Amino acid sequence: MLVSNDLYKKSSKTQKIRCEICANYCKISDGNSGVCRQHKNINGELFDESYGIVSSLSPDPVEKKPLNHFLPGTFTYSIGGFGCNMTCLHCQNYMISHEFDKFSRGIKITSEAIVENALRYNCKSIAWTYNEPTIHLPFSKKTSLLARQNNLKVIYVSNGYFSDKSLKEVLSFVDAFNIDLKSMSSDFYKKVCGADLDIVLDNLKRVYLEGKHLEITNLIINDYNDSIEEITELCDFVVGELGPDVPLHFSRAFPYYKMNDIAPTNPEILFKAKEIALDKGINNVYLGNI
Known part of the structure; x- marks a missing residue:
């Protein structure tokens, strides 16, 4: 298209x-x-080239996104695509984001069918998830506008690497975001993700200032972004630039993709991260993959 x-x-x-x-x-x-x-x-x-082609379709509890404070207790209809605009070495969905030509088959579907499926499964929202939804902007926009006409909310699970133009469009039809804040280190973003930290931070602030529901996920990786100093800096950003009511999810990493030599994240650092976040005044802190 x-x-x-x-x-x-x-x-x-x-x-x-x-x-x-x-x-x-x-x-x-x-x-x-x-x-x-x-x-x-x-x-x-x-x-x-992937307009209307998805990798996966599934009704999920909205808490699985994770969104713990947006339509809690309801189901969302999850839609995954192919590809990504980052090159994260630890990607947990690399078979659809990076190596889809080796592993994955596409499902051809219309916007109308997605909305019909969501309603059939009694979902209260649709969620663009599993891979970066921004790169499928034309299809996600058309489908999302149709979903909203049918009283469904729209969720983006994103890495936050929007352009100025795409974020303006996305803000016009998305109700809730979970955005990965992978690290507070520019070097981490450059070397591990192939991206620019400052762009993600600026986009997080724009989403928050627009009044959209926002939750943040930070995947903690041993020896990469697990220092007390970095976790503290991340919490300071959330409180100082966004607000203490923005939910923060710390998640445990496992060896995967091009970082299959790492050890699973030490659970103790996740408990410590939660303690730091609460001490900094963040009101809603959660641990995932643990």
């Missing part, structure tokens, strides 16, 4: 285009795709 031309820019001299769907702002030459491998330059136009 041809992407709306307000989400990319054409070169006046070549057929190279600049994708503006996410914060990578990929410059894509003719015949090639961007970092996410879902958008391709074909004769100087940007095409979404």
Whole structure:
């Protein structure tokens, strides 16, 4: 499907285009795709090659996203796609985000069918999850607007790596976010995730200031982002820049993908992280994968 031309820019001299769907702002030459491998330059136009193709569909408890303070006790209809705009070495869903050409098969589905399924399973919302939803913006927007017409709320489980344009659009149809704040280290984001920490922090503040429901997840990895200093800095950011009522989820990491040599996170550091967060004044702190 041809992407709306307000989400990319054409070169006046070549057929190279600049994708503006996410914060990578990929410059894509003719015949090639961007970092996410879902958008391709074909004769100087940007095409979404996975429009209407998903990796998974499932009704889930909304707490599984995790969202503990948004429609608690209800089910959400979860939709996963393919690809990602980050290159996290520890990706827990790498078979659909990075190596989908080896492992995964796509499911072709319409926006109407997704909404019908959500209603059939008595879900109160739909959730774009399992991989980064921003890269499927045209399809998620169409489906989400239809969902809202049918009194369903819309959830984004995201890494927060939006472009300015995409975040503006996403804010117009998403009701609740769980955003991964992977680390407070710029080096971690650069070396482990292939991304820019400052962009994620700025986007978190924008989501919060827009009054959207926001919860944050921090996956703690032994010897990478588990220092007391970094956990304290993360809690200070939540309290100082967002607010003490923003729920914070600390989650345990396990060896996976390109970080399969790490040990599972020591549970004691998760208990310590919760203690730090509570001491800093964060009102709702949760532990996951433990």
